[in-house]
Amino acid sequence: MNLDIAILLIEDGLASGAIYVLMALGFVLVFNVTRVIFVPFGDLVSYAALTLASFQLQRTPGTIWLLVTLAALAILLEVLRLYRIGQFARLPRALVVWGVLPLLPVACTLLLDGFALPSYVAIPLTFALILPIGPLLYRIVFQPIANAPVLVLLMVSVALHFAVSGLALMYFGPEGMRTTPLVQGAFDLFGIAISASLLLIVGVAAALSIALLLFFRLTLTGKALLATASNREGARLVGIRTATTSAAAFLVAGIIATVAGVLISPMTTIYYDTGLIVGLKGFVGSVAGGFVSYPLAALGGVIIGQVESFSSFYASAFKEAIVFAAVIPVILARWLWASNAHIEEHDEE
Amino acid sequence: MSAAAIRSLALAVICLAMLVAPAVLGDFSVTLLNYVAIYTLVALGLVLLTGCGGLTSFGQAAFVGIGAYATAYLSTTLGLSPWLGLVAALVLTSVTALIIGVITLHLGGHYLPLSTIAWGMAIYLLFGNFDFLGRYGGISNIPPVSLFGYRLEHMTQVYYLVWIAVGAALLVASNLLRSRQGRAIRALRGGEVLAECLGINPFKIRLFVFVLAAALAGLAGWLYAHMQKFVSPAPFDLRAGIEYLLMAVLGGSGYVAGAVIGAAAVALSKNWLQDLLPYVTANSGNLEIVVFGALFILLLQHSRGGIVPLVLRYLPQAARAPAVPHAPSADRLPVRTMPTAGQQLLVLKGVSRSFGGLIAVNDVSFSVNAGELLALIGPNGAGKSTTFNLITGVIPPTSGTISYGGRDLTGASPRVALAAGIARTFQHVKLRPAMSVLENVMLGAYSRSSSGFLAGALRLDRAEEAIVRAAALRQIARVGLAEQASTAAGNLALGQQRLVEIARALVADPSMLMLDEPAAGLRSREKAALAELLKAVRDAGTAILLVEHDMDFVMRVANRIVVLDFGKKLAEGAPEAIRKNPAVQEAYLGGVA
Known part of the structure; x- marks a missing residue:
């Protein structure tokens, strides 16, 4: 290996590492607020990338059918709940939140069907189509068991991944898709060529990470999310609706997943199940942060990007296996780090 | 007919039906049953591990x-015999599990399951990328298993092999769960503090169960390879992993029988979906996993216990909780020589513990003598329970020393404290609600008995089990719960649960008994009986350290009292002197008006 190749690998690793950082932050965010390890998070990346690619190919993205199905289920659940507590007066609001809002982008998509959409229309529409999925999944799947033990939530989450990615296979088919690059060209920095798309990915990932940080520090919603994360009961007692903050966490996760999907789709061909792999790598990164520390999770994401990039050079067939096996030394390091903490007690039956 | 007779009859009928099944059923059904058997082995591992x-x-x-x-x-x-393949399969899965387990099993909570996703994925990817394993094409032409020169070629022949393996595995697993180490496995669920305080090494137990579950999966893999005569990576991916977990959860993951029922339910419904879905949609292969995911979510949302508990609810009481065989045993467990009365036993010197900025226990010194009952009292938040946790090693002190019988216990683990002779109860009762009162109390004798995993699995532990059972029943009778010995501990009232904890601590034959609010939740007659019991225990030579809020109770039983307030020792002395101490009155009543 010479220096040129090393620089190439590092740049490659930085680009995918930036994506993994976003994923790691998303995992930590959703877990902290809702105690759900959001395995289908990666699937949302696939949905976002495939939706954008469908627009570019002038196809109708299958995402709309997912939204229609989820909205129908959510409304059904809301109607049942309101019937049970006898408050039908609140039905119109529920219909707007769970029906009209998610179906608006569906209507737009159907209206624009068949037109060649420029990026500045296709990308916002992709966001509008992916964002409702997170809160809808939360409402249908996780909210009814919000107080279940973490392990039950995890099993549900894994099962949900299979359902969501199975649907992705039905909607988008087994073929992969790739979107056209958002930016072209390269810069020269001290004799090292840096592509514009690398700069875009790292820049957007950094900007989004900082935006998240500011969101938690400066906005009331952000603070409510933090409060729910640190103590659910306590947050309830001071009047925070934990169901709302949880749905908000899934919404933010949707934003992160869409950004990741839009950024990653020009880099590599995305299949219906690519998202899981991307998500799991981000997850390996977040394990480094013990699921609580955002900076450590981000650092983990960067490292995973480099490990992947270099192992693809040395042992390309085992690239994926190496990245996943990396979780074991990461966990070992975590454990040695925190081994003086006292016995963990989890009263779960 | 007795419940036991009904059980054996049912078992005999099932065995007979299994024996003749291949003669009655067609090839397709036999193949399906073979798959059920292989799934059962994997699900059984998960029942032990998860449930x-x-x-x-x-x-x-x-x-x-x-x-x-x-x-x-x-x-x-290599052209070797499949039987050598069996040895290799078991050794390789066990060693792999041992390595992964040593690294990951220290992790609590959600780390472990998440890491299983990662290494499960890594191993699956390895199968598809090694040349010598045929990459994604796999390995074909695997020979069938031969038994006494007889090749098990046909599905009906394999049928007997797989189901004998399942029968043996079920027997071993249910023996194990009813043994000393099996109780330890079941005690792990719901937190490790209890296990540590009972002298159980949680890591060792976890590692054992993890390796056992892996070995069962390895056995299933061996059977699968020689039944299919072909292996490729696809059936070993994450999707298969979640299906196995679904089987265990669906069946009822706390029950050995749940493995069979869950495996059968998943295999049959999969088969049924494959028949049905093509009528609904063109790409039914994709919908199958969607339907499965949705069913699993519904199951976890609405019936987390699985099928077995649902069925048990409709069985008569006798079939659910077998009567306790009351076999008095002539042999006894080894007994500790009690320290001579009056000798200094437990000594705390300048012990402090802070949590962040809060000092919960501040420079506390006191001692407990052999044969005395010392009460530790103080208002809420005075640091009594923290002191308990410091003495028993659940948390280490920030500064100061703790010694017991001349032995330094500062910062030692709960297991060391127990070995030194300290047994305790908990302010928030720590019982295993699904286990019977008897089983919970038998857990207390863990540190006094020695049967290993193998002895338990092969029922070589019956002599020791009888002694332990008799010892447990004696203590249960002593706390007045003889009638409830076979009841699930979770079904008792809170006060009675505290008594079960006392019986469990007594079975450990402690030289000092530590009781955290034992009288809370008891009625006055029960309190009087408890007071008599404590006096009797003390008079037999066991020192008692008691935390209690009921002052009448404390005054009735205590020889000496130590008062804590805001983490500091406020007073120490005989009950009468404490009652008259103005500082104590101030702390309790907020000053004499």
Whole structure:
């Protein structure tokens, strides 16, 4: 290996590492607020990338059918709940939140069907189509068991991944898709060529990470999310609706997943199940942060990007296996780090 | 007919039906049953791991793969006997699990299941990328198993092999769960503090169950390879891993029978979906996994216990909780020589503990003498329970020293404290609600008995079990719960649960008994009986350290009282002197008006 190749690998690793950082932050965010390890998070990346690619190919993205199905289920659940507590007066609001809002982008998509959409229309529409999925999944799947033990939530989450990615296979088919690059060209920095798309990915990932940080520090919603994360009961007692903050966490996760999907789709061909792999790598990164520390999770994401990039050079067939096996030394390091903490007690039956 | 007779009759009928099944059923059904058997072995591992031990693994399919590939490689490329393949499959899965387990099983909570996703994925990817394992094409032409020169070629022949394996595995697993180490496995679920305080090494137990579950998966893989005569990576991916977990949860993951029922339910419904879905949609292969995911979510949302508990609810009481065989045993467990009365036993010197900025226990010194009952009292938040946790090693002190019988216990683990002779109860009762009162109390004798995993699995532990059972029943009778010995501990009232904890602590034969609010939740007659019991225990030579809020109770039983307030020792002395101490009155009543 010479220096040129090393620089190439590092740049490659930085680009995918930036994506993994976003994923790691998303995992930590959703877990902290809702105690759900959001395995289908990666699937949302696939949905976002495939939706954008469908627009570019002038196809109708299958995402709309997912939204229609989820909205129908959510409304059904809301109607049942309101019937049970006898408050039908609140039905119109529920219909707007769970029906009209998610179906608006569906209507737009159907209206624009068949037109060649420029990026500045296709990308916002992709966001509008992916964002409702997170809160809808939360409402249908996780909210009814919000107080279940973490392990039950995890099993549900894994099962949900299979359902969501199975649907992705039905909607988008087994073929992969790739979107056209958002930016072209390269810069020269001290004799090292840096592509514009690398700069875009790292820049957007950094900007989004900082935006998240500011969101938690400066906005009331952000603070409510933090409060729910640190103590659910306590947050309830001071009047925070934990169901709302949880749905908000899934919404933010949707934003992160869409950004990741839009950024990653020009880099590599995305299949219906690519998202899981991307998500799991981000997850390996977040394990480094013990699921609580955002900076450590981000650092983990960067490292995973480099490990992947270099192992693809040395042992390309085992690239994926190496990245996943990396979780074991990461966990070992975590454990040695925190081994003086006292016995963990989890009263779960 | 007695409940036991009904059980054996039912078992005999099932065995007979299994024996004649291949003669009655067609080839297709026999094949399906063979798959059920193989799934059952994997699900059984998960029943032990998840349902009993509280550890979740999404990676079991990878262990099945290791077993299958090990024997496939050995019997094709190397041309060795499938029986050597069995040895290789079991050794390789066990060693892999041992290595992964040593690294990951220290992790609590959600780390472990998540890491299983990662290594499960890594192992699966390895199968598809090794040249010598045939990459994604796999290995074909695997020979069938031969038994006494008789080749088990046909599905009906394999049927007997797989179901004998299942029968043996079920027997071993249910023996194990009813043994000393099996109780330890079941005690892990719901937190490790209790296990540590009972002298159980949680890591060792977890590691054992993890390796056992992997070995069961390896056995399943061996059977699978020689039944299919072909292996490829696909059946060992994460999707298969979650299906195995679904089987265990669906069946009822705390029950051995749940493994069979869950495996059968999943295999049959999969088969049924494959028949049905093509009528609904063109790409039914994709919908299958969607339907499965949705069903699993519904199951976890609405009936987390699984099928077995649902069925048990409709069975008569006798079939559910077998009567306790009351066999008085002539032999006794080894007994501790009690320290001579009056000798200094427990000594705390300048012990402090802070949590962040809060000092919960501040420079506390006192001692407990052999044969005395010392009460530790103080208002809420005075640091009594923290002191208990410091003495028993649940948390280490920030500064100061703790010694017991001349031995330094500062910062020692709960297991060391127990070995030194300290047994305790908990302010927030720590029982295993699904286990019977008897089983909970028998857990207390863990540190006094020695049967290992193998002895338990093969029922070589019956003599010791009888002694332990008799010892447990004696203590249960002593706290007045003889009638409830076979009741599930979770069904007792809170006060009675506290008594079960006392019986459990007494079975450990402690030289000092530590009771955290034992009288809370008891009625006055029960309190009087408890007071008599404590006096009797003390008079037999066991020192008692008591935390209690009921002052009448404390004054009735205590020889000496130590008062804590805001983490500091406020006073120490005889009950009468404490009652008259103005500082104590101030602390309790907020000053004499």
